[in-house]
Each structure stands twice: as structure tokens, then as C-alpha cells.
Amino acid sequence: MSMTTILQHCLTGISLGGAYALIAIGYTLVYGILRLINFAHGDIFMMAGYFMIFSLASFPWPAAILITLVVTTVMGIAIERIAYKPLREAPRMSIMISAIGVSYLLQNLSTYLFTAIPRGYPEIPFLKRIFRVGDLSASFVTVLTPLLTIVLVVILMTLIGRTKTGMAMRAVSKDFETAKLMGININAIVSVTFAIGSFLAAVGSILYFTDRMSVTPFSGTLPGLKCFVAAVFGGIGNIPGAVVGGFFIGIVETLLVALGYSTFSDAFTFLLLIVMLLVKPTGLFGEKSVEKV
Amino acid sequence: MKKKISKPTIYSLGALALFVAFLYWLDANRLTQGMVISVLQKGAILALVATSMNLLNGFTGLFSLGQAGFMSIGAYTTAILIIPVKNLDGVYYMNGVHPAIKALRVVMAQAPPFMQTIFPFVALLLGATIAALVALVVGLAVLRLKSDYLAIATLGLSEIVRSIFSSPQFDQITNGSYGLNKIPNFPPMFFGLIPSLITPFIITGVCVAFIVLLINSSYGRAFKAIREDEIAAEAMGISLYKHKEMSFVISSFFSAIAGGMLAMYMRSIEAKTFSITLTYDILLIVVIGGIGSVTGSVVSAFLVTAAKEWWLRFFDQPLSLFGFEVPLFRTGFRMVIFSILLMIVVLIYRKGLFGTNEFSWTWLTSKKARRKP
Amino acid sequence: MREALLLTEHLTMQFGGVVAVDDLNIKIPTGEITALIGPNGAGKTTAFNVITGGYQPTCGRVIFDGQIIAENHPRSKMKKIYSGTYTEPSTQTVVHTPDQITRLGMARTFQNIRLFKDLSVFENVLIAKHCHIKASLFGSTFRLNRAEERAMRAESEALLDRVGLLSSANEKSSSLPYGKQRRLEIARALATGPRLLLLDEPAAGMNPKETDELSAFIVEIKEAFGLTIFLIEHHMNLVMDISDSIYVLDYGKTIAYGTPAEIQNNERVIQAYLGVDES
């Protein structure tokens, strides 16, 4: 393999990793606060793909992007309110099953509404513009994805680090009850968490699908699970960890595909998960938690 | 002392006899009753996986999502061992069949006829044994994980198995992404005394009976103790590691038997068949039936299959009432309705059909009285 | 003093830099009732958890009936932050899981009742009998151990009768009133056939009348089953009533040891409980 090809693959990998990172943040935030693997997160990402297809059919792209972001965010909040909130006091298995149920519902609903046939993802012209540097060529979206990811992560970190809401989020993730004693509205904080997660999933969706050109009702399942792995890998609850995990999985996956092991790229992700859980369950940057008997 | 047969036993035997008679009737009318047969057979297969998943999730409290993976091990093993030798080259027309498999199958084909009739069952058992061994090894590692981490690790495991089966590196064994077809249907049992149509019910019956016996044994009680409270169970002298491993291995064994039967039922399999969605489908059956109820899982498997494949079909057809075209009715609507029903069960009627109760005749008659206010 | 059934030597349990149990040396004489008392957060339950195998000690050893059931010495990272007073190098590491320790003959109850809530009273006790089962998984599934199973059931029934819970044998354990739940938890521990019974705050949440009943009950089962009892308790009436000797723990350290009368008049104990008179 020539140097150029390797670089080319790395570029693709970084781009894919950026999209993964954005989705992984959603998992990590929700898990951090509710201790829930939001199995429906990948499907929210998939739905965002369809929202874009339909909004771009009738609106110019800036409006379409805005609509997609808003609708996806609202959907994320609604899912939490309807399917997770009633189960907050229930055993952990119930809420996980509910999340799986939502995932199932979204897949079936989108099959019904949009059929299982892959829908072409519309091209947003400026994203598809091709850049050439020497022998390397890349579309604008490939370059934009990692950059945008970094920018969004920095904004998010600032939000969580500096604002009152961010502080409240960190407090809630550690101790529900004491957070209540501060007068923090837990439900509002949980909603904010889902809003941020869904918003980032929508951004990730636009970047991801622009590169992949079509959406099916099952497009979200595998990327969703992989991004959860990314979140676990980086240390669940830890945002930079999720980003690192996302990039890592994106790059390794791309390289494996390039080497002709495309079917093993999924297996690799899950192997990584299992090994990580066994060797360092807290992930790369996760903090230890002492369990009480 | 003369044993007195109790009323419930008579009812049960009666119901069983009626069901068997019905199956024989179906066998006689198999040309006209295709839909019923198909639904019942699939129901029986899913009843077995659901029960084995319930053993793990409902009775031992281990939230595992690896069923599809173990089913695929059973399905592939069975398929490879029972596709007729004459069809092998046709099935593997793209990549050719692995010489070892070919050789084994040729030897098997020369066995005496009565051996031939038990090969399908041997294949099912072999698949299940392999799955159990995989579970044994994997269990050493993943069973240390707690609740959601265990769920995601087993789900990952299932995906690993799937990607191995579909990878080009194993083309000559699994036929990669083309999958396997021309798989023979269920074999008859007892030299044709029991027609092939009834075979899956017998297998499921035997396996479910085993699971029920296990659950009601001392070991089953230990499983339940772990479900209720791990720390207390351990303090009562129950080895968590040993019992979790037992439950995981047994559950995987029976999932693989069901997988093998699924291969016989569908006649063709591919790695995609055993995706996460299949595990979700089974989980939903367990949830609807009641987590921790074997009868719940069995009844729910038949109900869900019948509803999905048969009764709710009309949702997928355009419907006109009194000349008006009813909106919404078209392909896929059935599954939406089904998902919504499911969410209602999950959110409102959380115990499912049976909760943690088992069906019994006395329970049936007193159900009204016991219903919660 | 009679021979000790349980001994701890220089037992220390550290969580990071926090020393929860500090150089604990106790002797539980066979056939006696020994109490461990001390203010909230003194490290009593931690000591219990170390003894029953829930935690691996940082240092020191636990000896049950002459056998070392847990031993450890501070290593690697722990060595650096180890703040215990015990310096004599202990070289071996012995670990037993809680279930192994139970099978050796030591059973416990929990501070916040941990019954198998969804199971019946009878099943709760029957499950505890499982730890000594001889039949294999298949033997038990195919009912090849009829005699054993029958014996397990008969013994469980007898035990429930003994503790006065037979009439509620088929009730869900969580539906029992509080006092009976406590009693059931003790019965369940007894079903494992222990020689040493550890009770973690058995009277927590009980009113004086229930507490008195419990005192009598503990003495009764001690005699009936030939037990040695080690208990943590805050209800001083109970402790003073039934204990042969008492250890007092404060900030992880043993501050007093003696008979109930000695403890009640010990200045340090009174201070630990009522606080320092600051005026």
C-alpha cells in the first residue's frame, strides 16, 4: 500500500471517527446521568437521516439542516419523557427493555413510513466539493467532520464546565438526591442531556450520511452500538473519552476495511468492548467507583 | 397406596391429547392448513428460545442479549450436517465446499438408513454442544460483568459470531454472505410414527420440560436466589460464578437447538437472519409473556407469532370499509401496531401476560378473584 | 476463657487512604455471644464484611476454627499509603469467597434485611439448604435425589416451625411484617448449618417490645443450635442483656473490651457515644 493510500484511508477514518464521536457523546451523557444504555440512540441518528431527506426535498439546505436539528432534538426529549421517565424508579432491566422497545418502534415506524428500501441521501453541494492536496483528494465533508467535531466538543465542554446548567448536570450525574436538595430540577437536567445528545446525533447523522449516500431503517443499529462501544472504551460518562473512542474505532474500522477484513471490522469493535470491559471496565479515562456492600 | 390422579392433571392430559389430535389432523390436512402449521411451528421454535432466554434473564437475573449468536451456531452446524450431499456443490456454487466437510458428508451418506434418520437429531445436539462450549469459555469472562455491561457484551458476542459466519475467510464452511439453503425440513421421529410436522413440537416439549424441571430443582432455586439478591445468595453459600455459568451454558445450549430447528423450518439461512433484531424479537416475546414465567414465554411465543404473521396481516393490506379507503393500512403498519402494543406492555402493563406466575388450572379459575384492584 | 472459634489478628481494612478497620484483634469464644458496638461509621459492618469474605483485608488475618480463611499484607500501591500499625510482614494471601466461608460454617444476616423478596418464606429457607447439596445439576433436575430433596424440605419445615414461621411458609417473604422478616433472615442463615452466626444490627428499626422478643429469640436459638454468636447492634438494651462480652469500636480502632457492666461504666465508651463534653 502506498503512503498516499494509507493517508487517504486515515483521512476517511478520521472523518468516520468524527461522526462516531458525536454519536458516542450522546451515549456517554445519558449513561452518565441515568445509568442507561440508550439503545434507541442509534435509531434517533437514523431518523435524523430521514428528516434531512424530507426537509431538503422542500427547503433550501440551511433551513433543512436547521429543521433536522430541531426535530431530532425534540424527538430525543420526547422519547425520554414518554418511555424512560415513567420507569426511573423501576428496576434497571425495565428501562433497558424500554429503550430496546423504542429502538424497535423507531425501526418499524420508519420501515412503515419510508419503506425498507434504501433512500438516497440528498447531496448538499458545498459538503461534496472535492479538495485536492497533492495526491490526496477529499470531499469537504471529510475534512469538515473532524474539525466540526472538535469545535462542538469544545463548546460542549465549555457549556458543561462553565455554565450553571453544566454544573447541575455534573452534580446530577453524581448524586440525584443531593442535587435535588440544591433545588435542581432533575427532570429538566435530564431533558437537557437528551437534547444535547440528540442534537449531536443529528449533526453526526448529516456528516455520516452525506458520505454514505443512503439511509435505511436499520442504518442506525450498528453505528449506534459501535458508538456505545466507543463511549465505554473512552470511559463511560467521560466526554473526551467518548471522542477519543469514536476516533479510534472509526480509524481502526476504516483500516480493517482497507486491508480486506471488512466483515471483521464489526467483530473487532465488539472484541474491543469485551476486552476493555474485562481489563479496564472503567475505560481509558473513566474514574473508579467504589461499590458498597 | 394407590395414587389418585388429581383434576388438574386430568385437564392437562386432556388438553395435551386434544393438541396432539389437532396436530395429527393438521398433518392430514397440511395442504390446506399451511398458514396454521407454519405459525405453530415457528411459535414452537420461538417458544424454546424464549424459554431459554427467560431461564437466563428471568430466573437467574442475568440480562443477556446473546441469543441470536448461539442460535446461529446451532443453525449453521445443523445446516452443514444435513444439507443433502447431492446438493452441497449447488449450495456452495460460488466458493466450493470445504474438502473436510465434503468428506465427512460423503462418509455420513454411506451410513445405514436407520443411522440416516437420526443424523438430524445428532446435528442438532452437536450444534447445541458447540454453542454450550462457546458459552462456557465466554462465560468465564463476561459473567463477571454486571447488568447493562453484561447485556452489551453478550450482544457484542452475538455480533462477533455473526461477522465470523459471514466473513469471506470462512466461505467454504459457511458460504459467507450467500448463506446456506436447500436445508431439509424437520425429520420424522420414531421411524415415521410421528410425522415430521410434529417433530418441532416434540423437541420443544422435551427441552422446555427439561428447563421447567431444572427451574423447580434445587439448582433452579439457587438461580432465583441470585436473581433476587446476589449478595444474599452468596452469603447463603451459593457460588455465584458456578451457578451463573450453569445457567448461561444451559440457556445457550437450548438456544442453539432452537437455532437448528429454525434452519430446518426456514430451509435457508444466512448470517443476517441472526442479527440483533432476532434477539430483540425474542426479548419482546419474553417481556410480553412475563419475565420469570415459562408458560408466559411459551404462550407469548405462539400469540406473538400468530399475531405478527397471521392475525395482524390485514394491517398491511389496504382496507376499504363501506367504500371508504381506510388510511394508514399498508405494508409495515402491522409492525408499528405491534411495537406500540409492546411499548404499552413495557410502560403500563409491566408484568406482561403472566408476571412471574405459571399457568395452572386453579390459577385460571381464580384469576378473576386474584386480579389486582 | 474458652477456646476461640473466630480470631482476627491485626485485621486492617483500608479503602484508598481511609482506614475503616484499624488493627482489629478480636476473639470470639465458642458458645458465647459477643457484641461489637460503636458509633455510626466506626467500621463495624466493614469488619463483618471482611470476616465473611465480602472484602479482602488490606492486612492481617481471619482465623475460623483454626483455619486461616483470609489473610493479606499490603502490597504495591497499598504498601505506599498503608497506614496501619501492623508492621510484621505477613507473606501469604488467602482468599475465600463469601459462599465458601458460608459452607465452612459461618452464616450472617444483613443490616438492611436482604431476603429473596419475591420468593416464599419456605423457599427462602430451602435455598439456604442448597449450599450442602450432594446431587449434581442433572441428578437434581431429573429428581434422582428424591431422598435428599425430601430431607431438605423436611428440615426447612422443621426449622420454620422452630422459629414460629411455619404458618406463613407459603407467603411471599416481602409480605411479612418487619419483625418476622428479621426472624426469617436469621432462620435462613441457620438453614446453612452454621457454627458461627453473625448478626448485623438484628434489632434495627424494632420497638422495645420487639427488641425484647428478639433478645429472647437469639438466646433460644443459640442454645438450640449450639451456636456461637457475634453481633453488631445499636439497641443497647439488647446488647447489655445477652452479650457475654463486648468490643467497642471507634474510628476503626478497638477502644474497649469487657463485660456489659464494664463497658457501661467505661469513660471512653460513654465519650464515644455521647460525645465529648466540650464545656
Added chain:
Amino acid sequence: MSILEIRDLSVHYGGIVALDGISFSVKEGAIVTLIGANGAGKSTTLRTIMGLVHAAGGSVHYRGEKITGLDTRKIVEMGLVLVPEGRRVFPNLTVLENLKLGSYLQHTRHEARNLEHVYDLFPRLLERHWQLAGTLSGGEQQMLAVGRALMANPTMVMMDEPSLGLAPLVVKDIFSIIRRINGEGVTVLLIEQNANVALHTADYGYVLQTGSITLKGTGTELLENEEVKVAYLGKTR
């Protein structure tokens, strides 16, 4: 005039009666203590008042208004705060952030003023304001927990075992701070196992035994009462 009035409050956990119809009141501007052995129901009382635990019966009135069943947030807004048992500072947040969360419902303008006040009471916290709360010593964490409560500009503070697990000298510090806060007009309800120090500090006290109030009186009265000792150490045989 009593600022807090508990009438016949009972709480059940499953089948367990944690509080069996207790009644007591707290005078405005006073330090009142509720003492009793472990498991007597002291923490449950405070948690029920704050709306963290559902009351099975009875009512809580704060400044004449019934607050039973209200959202914790509303109760904090009304100026009643709790310093929870075991400090419960947010270990992943800095000292300053912990304090800021204390005035979550306050206007930013008040926040600065409250902060100044808290730093004045606990200069230690100012020194360590950038440090993660999890790295503080037990005593400092307790100061932070108290400071955080004061950030809400409360009319009344309830404290759940502020002396728990602290060295005697630190306990002394904490109690002198409690008196100082009280001197500034804040009503204090104190829960303690450490009866001596609590009764010396308090104007009035109640003794709670397994879910019921068995004794009451002024601090000095209770200190001299032999029965208090019995409640802790049991009857002599």
C-alpha cells in the same frame, strides 16, 4: 412563634414503620436538636420534611404553610435547606462550584454576596476554592456542605449529623459555626448522635427512639436527665 411544625408524621418503607406519628416544633431563631441512637428515624424525619421521602401520614408546616408533598425545589425556594448526612459534597466539582450550586435558585446578584459571607465564615474554603471537593478532608467537606447550604440564603437550616466521623476538635469548630449562623438569625434543626455536644448547643431538644419521641426539654434539662443516657447505652442489668 414556631417556624417549623411537624404533626403526626409517619413514614413507612415497605412493611417497616420508620416514623410512627411524631410531632414536634421548632421556634423561629432557635437551635433545636433531635437526638437518638442509630436507626431511630432521625434522618428519615429530615428527608421527609424536605420531600425526599413520601410521608404516609401527618403533615409538615413551614412558616405556617403546609409543605408536605411539595417538590424539594419549592421547599428550598422557601428558604428551608438540608445539610445531608455524610456531607454528600459533589466530589467531581470544585469547592467553588459546589458552593455555586448551593445558590442554584438564587439570583446571580445574591450569589456573590452569599459567597462572600460563606468565605467569611470558612476562610479555609476560600483557600481551597479551586480544589475538587473529593480531595478535601472530612472536616473541610463538612464545612463545604454547611457553606453550600448557606449559599441558598436560608431562613432555616437542618443538619443531619454534622459531627459524623469527625475528630473532636473539628466537631468543636463546626458547632461554633452553627452557633454563629444561628446568631445571624438562621433557625437551626440539628440531628445528632453526639448528644452531649448537641444538647450543649441547642436551646431545646427532643429524643427520638425507634420512630417515636420519648423525651423533650431544654438542652440543660435533657443533659441532666439520666434517661437520655439509657436511650443510648441501655438499661443496666
